Amino acid sequence: MDYRNLGRSGLSVSPLCLGTMNFGWKCEEAEAHAIMDLALECGISFFDTADIYYWGEHRGKTEEIIGRWFAGGGGRRERTVLATKVYEPMGDGPNQSRLSALHIRRALDASLRRLKTDYIDLYQFHHIDRTTPWDEIWQAIDIAVRQGKILYVGSSNFAGWHIATAQASANRLGLPGLVSEQSIYNLITRLPELEVLPSARHHGLGIISWSPLQGGLLGGALAQERSGIRRLEGRAAETLARHRSQIEAYEAFAAEMGVPPAVLALSWLLHQPGITAPIIGPRTREQLTSALGALDTKLDAGALAQLDLIFPGHKPAPEEYAW
Template identity: 60%
Template sequence: MEYTHLGRSGLSVSRLVLGTMNFGPETSEEDSFGIMDAAHEHGINFFDTANVYGWRKGEGVTENIVGRWFAQGGGRRERTVLATKLYGSMGDWPNETFLSALNIRRAADASLKRLRTDYIDLYQMHHVDRRTPWDEIWEAFSVLRQQGKVLYFGSSNFAGWHLAQAQEAARARHFLGLVSEQSIYNLLTRWIELEVLPAAREYGIGVIPWSPLHSGLLAGVLRKQREGGASRGVDERSAKRMERHRDAIESYEKFAAELGVDPADLGIAWLLHQDGVTAPIVGPRTLAQLEGSLRALEIRLDADTLTKLDEIFPPPGPNGAKPAPEAYAW
């Protein structure tokens, strides 16, 4: 396993993140335990979850599964860089959603209880809260750090200017601020290259891509359909996306075959080659899916291959692979 620092922090994390969103809704607790054990065996030390995962309001289904796995001991918690999130609704009463100081305090304590631990390594805002001032957010987070409940803080689904706003507010408080940003990023969805990635690099924020295979559309969906295999990319929304990008996906799968690699492995490997990316999130439903994702770490892409992928899935903006404003201006 390869390791890197999370953003500008001194925290060492694996170059793949184990996403746990399927634990509970799609994957049984027993199988989830097996996947987490296997992740450690392969050197993956970075686990990502959220208080809303499990999708039963207020129950924290996935966090509870992870917590019961930690409770087995054997160094499971000590070997894990644990990331969780808050923002989404955990109840029907006011102040059980978003990023008020009250919800931050309550949500952190509830996650700690479910996860059966006394600290969270990386506490992430699941979305930007446009109505809560940064002074309030950073003050509440600083209290959690002072209490030893949280070590690092991150964001998710932020725009580039949100990252700048957050970091400048933290700087004014002499606070470390964000060390990570979790964004949707894959060959089909490259919008963060315009401003989020440049802002993250400038501020030393590690980028953690979610949906690295765009809900399965980059995992060989057309090949699987031809072979009659099951695929995640066949629900109505994904089917519409697939038809919209069919030509590009066909070219992509053909190119992967020419390279002798699986399309899923190629998609993750491409992310690992992007400047500023710390580690993509892989969210396996099965042990086989986890073990398959490890192949991406062995793939090295040369300049010609990266250029070909840019031709199949062009960067956003009319001016090629350039950040804003050059992407759309002179």
């Protein structure tokens, strides 16, 4: 396994990150535990979750599933780089969401209890909070770091200027600031190339890309549709309709290369500068095993150029739209 540093930090993480959003919701606890066991066995030690996962009245349950797995012993916690998130509402009260110092303190302690651990390796802001000043956010984080509850801090769903503002505030306070940004990024959604990726690279943040298959559209959606295995609905179906011709060309190119479409999409991300790890969200052990193929799939300049023809990307701003 070719481990990578997370951004400018000294933290080594696996080049694929195990996403746990499906645990408990679309994946039963026993299978979730088996997936995590297999991930560690295969060298995937970077696990991502969030306090809100399992959603609605079940929020927090995914962290509990992971906590019970840690409690099984065998060095599981020590071998895992654990990332979770804070921001989303964990109750109906006015101070049970966002990034106030009060909510960060309460949410962090609650995540630690659910996860059955005394520290979080990477604590991520799940969204930008436009109502809380950065001085307050960083003060709360600094206290948690000094208490030994947090080691590193990352962002998620930030714009490029949000990253810059966060780092400027942290620098002024003499704090390390962010080491990572978790952003949607894949062959279909390439808007982060305008400003998010350049800002992250400039500030030394590693990019953790979520939805690397664009909700399954890059995982052989048309082939599955034709065979009756899966039929997309709602927003996914609308996105498929907009990009059908591109996805047809993409699946044909994957077949020409002899690579499963999902593996090709993950491999493309691993070839992009600044990307530390795409997040894979398997519901079964078979899906996890299949995703591992991306680590051994090398794309030459011709293959990368062909993918850019199918799914055109962006130059960094302002060159994308100005001289």
